[in-house]
Amino acid sequence: MRIAPDSPFVTHVLDIVDSIPPGRVMTYGDVAAVLGSRGARVVGQVMSHYGSDVPWWRVIRAGGHPPVEHEARALAHYRTEGTPLLNALAPGYRVDYAMARWSPGGA
């Protein structure tokens, strides 16, 4: 365990991810920024341990691809939610972050 399950950090991260509507995505860095921190990896850790309770596939890396080893699962969700994808026909697809990126405040 590298992060406290009852930590406000975890609670906030999960809350933000859970607030991301279908078809929209956020990067770990963005979530961390909302928390007022630059710990993008910390956010990723929270997701890895507690992301099971939230739409983790709506949280992607800065490059536009979902977490490693989880691209296939995420792809299924994207196709289901209609998330804008780029080169979805190619094996190394990526999310159209420019269009799908979402802000918790609706900014």
Added chain:
DNA sequence: AGGCTGACGCGCT
């Protein structure tokens, strides 16, 4: 107080 670990991010070669 110091060191280690990560679903990350960006720059350099």
Added chain:
DNA sequence: TAGCGCGCCAGCC
């Protein structure tokens, strides 16, 4: 364009 390394942050030993 692909591969590699270093930096950041939060938690635990």
